[in-house]
Structure formats: C-alpha cells, structure tokens
Amino acid sequence: MVSSAKFNEKDWGMSLEALRRSLEAASDDLMWFYDNLASLRKRYLNRWVAVKDKRIVMSDLDHERFLLRLSKQKMEPPRPRVFFVEPEEVIHVY
Numbered sequence: 001m002v003s004s005a006k007f008n009e010k011d012w013g014m015s016l017e018a019l020r021r022s023l024e025a026a027s028d029d030l031m032w033f034y035d036n037l038a039s040l041r042k043r044y045l046n047r048w049v050a051v052k053d054k055r056i057v058m059s060d061l062d063h064e065r066f067l068l069r070l071s072k073q074k075m076e077p078p079r080p081r082v083f084f085v086e087p088e089e090v091i092h093v094y
Helices: 016-035 037-044 063-072
Strands: 048-051 056-060 081-084
Touching (some): 048 063
Antiparallel strands (some): 048 056
16 A cells, blocks of 8 residues: 555656556456456457456557557546457466
C-alpha cells in the first residue's frame, strides 16, 4: 500500500486516489483476461490485445503496429492493459 505521507503527486503525475483507481482497474482487467483466456484464444490467438474495463478494445498481430495504433487512441485514464494471447501449450523458461 502506498502511504499518503510518502506519496508525491508530481512524481506519479496523478493523485493518490487516481493511482488507487488505476491499480484497481489493472487488477480487474488482469483477472478478467485470465478468467476468459480460453475463449479469447478462439478469436485472438497469437494477437496482441488491449483490455480496458474488462473488454477487448483493440487487437493486432503485429506488436509495433499495435503499439502505434494504441498510442494514437484517445482514451480516458486509466490506459488499457496489453496482453499477448498465446497458445495453451506455450511454456516460458526464465
């Protein structure tokens, strides 16, 4: 939790309340994405997707084009979350 005594709006570019709302929205969108991943794979497999308010607002196969298109969108904060819809059998090794 961010303490209001240590929080500086200038550093974050938003109020503590706006930051809280943004983090809550990010958490909600992340949970929605993973809860719906099986059905999202049917339509968006191997695509980049932008999730905002628990819905897909944009998708594209090409990452650079996707980010360029997303940067040109005028959307109210918070910004959409970006995910890549991978095949189920993908294994990540770090």
